[in-house]
Amino acid sequence: MPNEEFLEFPGGRVHLLRGGEGAPLLFLHAAGGAGRWLEWHELLSKRFDVIAPDAPGFGGSDEFPEVESMDDLVYHYLDVIDRLGLDRPHLVGGSFGGWLAAEIAVQAPHRVGSLVLLSAAGLRLPDHPVADIFLMTPDQVVEALFHDTSKASAAFPPDPDVEAILAIYRDMTALARFSWTPFLNNPKLERRLHRITARTLVAWPGNDKLIPIAHGHRYAELIPNAEFTVVDDCGHAMYFERPAEFAEVTVDFLAARAELTGASA
Numbered sequence: 001m002p003n004e005e006f007l008e009f010p011g012g013r014v015h016l017l018r019g020g021e022g023a024p025l026l027f028l029h030a031a032g033g034a035g036r037w038l039e040w041h042e043l044l045s046k047r048f049d050v051i052a053p054d055a056p057g058f059g060g061s062d063e064f065p066e067v068e069s070m071d072d073l074v075y076h077y078l079d080v081i082d083r084l085g086l087d088r089p090h091l092v093g094g095s096f097g098g099w100l101a102a103e104i105a106v107q108a109p110h111r112v113g114s115l116v117l118l119s120a121a122g123l124r125l126p127d128h129p130v131a132d133i134f135l136m137t138p139d140q141v142v143e144a145l146f147h148d149t150s151k152a153s154a155a156f157p158p159d160p161d162v163e164a165i166l167a168i169y170r171d172m173t174a175l176a177r178f179s180w181t182p183f184l185n186n187p188k189l190e191r192r193l194h195r196i197t198a199r200t201l202v203a204w205p206g207n208d209k210l211i212p213i214a215h216g217h218r219y220a221e222l223i224p225n226a227e228f229t230v231v232d233d234c235g236h237a238m239y240f241e242r243p244a245e246f247a248e249v250t251v252d253f254l255a256a257r258a259e260l261t262g263a264s265a
Contacts, residue, residue, distance in 0.1 A: 001019070001037070002017040002018055002019030002037045002041070002045070002050075002052075003017070003018045003019060004016075004017055005017075005018060006060075007053075007080065007083050007084075009064075009079065009083075011062070011064045011065070011066055011067070012056075012061070012062025012063065012064050013061065013062050014053050014054065014056075014061050014062075014080060015035060015053070015054045015059055015060030015061045016051060016052055016053035016054065017035070017036075017037050017041070017051075017052045018049070018050065018051045018052070019037065019041065019042070019045040019049075019050055020044065020045025020046065020047070020048050020049050020050045021048075021049055022047050022048040022049050023048055023049065023089070023090060023113075023254075024048070024049045024051060024084075024086050024089040024090065025044060025048035025049065025050050025051065025089060025090040025091075025092060025254075026051050026053075026081065026084075026086065026089045026090065026091050026092070027041065027044070027050060027051065027052045027092050027093070027097070028053075028055075028077070028091070028092070028093035028094070028097030028098070028100050028101050029052065029054070029055070029058065029059075029094065029096075029097045030094040030095035030096050030097050030098075030237075031095060031096050031133075031171060031172065031175045032155055032168075032171060032237070032240075033155070033239075033240070034054040034055065034058035034059030034060075034061075034171055035054050035058070035059025035060045035167075036059075037052070038154075038239065038240070038243065039154075039243045039244075040239035040240075040243035040246065040247055043243060043244060043247035043251075044092075044247055044250065044251065047251050047254075047255070048090065048251075048254070051084065051086075051089075053077075053080055055073065055076075055077075055097075055100075055174065055178075056073070056076060056174065057170065057171075057173065057174030057177060058170070058171050058174045059167075059171070064076065068177075069178065070099070070100070070103055070178055070179070070186060071103075071107075073100060073103075073178060074100070074103045074104050074107050074108075077100065077104055078104065078108055078111065081111060087113075088110075088111060088112060088113035089112070089113055090113055090114050090115075090116070090254055091104065091105065091112045091113070091114070091115050091116070091198070092115075092116040092118070092250060093116070093117060093118065093120060094118040094119065094120075094238065094239060095118070095119055095120065095121055095210075095211065095236065096121055096175060096178075096179065096184070097120075098117040098118050098119065098120025098121065098122070099120050099121040099122030099179075099184070099185075099186075099189075101115060101116075101117060101120070102115075102117060102120055102122055102189065102193070102196070102219070102223075103122070103186065103189065105195075105196045105197075105198055105200075106189070106192045106193065106195045106196060107195075109195055109196055109197040109198065110197070112196075112197075112198040113198060114198050114199050114200070114201075114253075114254060115196065115198040115199070115200040115201070115223075116200070116201045116203065116250050116253060116254070117200065117201070117202045117203070117216075117219055118203050118204075118238055118239070118246060118250075119203075119204050119205055119208055119210075119211050119215075119216070119236055119238055120202070120211070120215070120216075120219060121179070121184040121185065121211055121215075122184070122185055122186055122189050123185055123189060123190060123215050123218055123219065124182065124185040124186075124187050124190075125212070125214055125215060125218060127214075128212040128214040128215065129212075130183065130184050130185070130210065130211050130212075130215075131144055131209060131210045131211075132183065133210065134172070134176065138156075142156065143209070144209045144210050144235075144236065145209075145210060145235055145236050145237040145240075146235040146236075146237055146240075146241055147205070147207040147233055147234050147235035147241065148233070148234075148235070148241060151237075151240060151241045152237075152240075154240040154241070155237055155240040156168075184211075190218070190222060193219070193222040193223050194222065194223075194224060196223050196224065197224075199225065200223045200225070200226040200227070201226070201227050201228075201229065201249070201250070201253040202216050202219045202220040202223070202226050202227065202228045202229075203216075203228075203229050203230075203231065203238075203246065203249050203250070204216035204228075204229075204230050204231070205230070205231055205234035205235055205236060205238045205241075205242075206230045206231060206232040206233060206234060207232075207233065207234060207235050208234075208235060208236045209235060209236065210235075210236040211236060213230070216228060216230075227253065229249055231245045231246060231249065234246075
């Protein structure tokens, strides 16, 4: 089991889970999964010191009302990195967390050792719009997130109690706070991606109905020397639906980076 920790800041407490040994890997969660140690984390922790903080308003972290926008969130996480004493950690983000990871790597490229973007939000491609999850019924959400809907129980308990429902509502409220207008994107991000200096992997599920794969190709095109890979037969909820496959491509990429640079992985 991972260790549960709280970091005290003037605006509140940051909740995080931490487990494994090796080079530090800071994982930035998607809209769902905050505050949970999943099979995905466990697989990564066999090779890395996995640190999974909850963003403000998500999971077990406090609201931090002064963190009002994505820019604020970037500086919040830079403070978290400072508090943890991390020197150029591996930075891995999924979906909403992938967008956040890209913004951190743009604004503070010297703070990121390597970057993995998993079906990352953040771009505005009018010909390939992101599906609006806020307008969907629960059944439609499952269909949008999973290629194999039988795997949905990993993310959504079949008979949620009141506490589970309230936790989902809190996370979705926090997601809206940071990504409602404009919806799940920063129109300025595309033209800033050239600032990323970390070796980058862009990995995408082959059957993503939420964030079209065109977004992945665009990230890989604009980030210098980025690598691009696709995991087939998988929907947007990638590390719920196919955790072993996404852990494998992540670990293989970071291990190859370590061999090139002589760093530990």
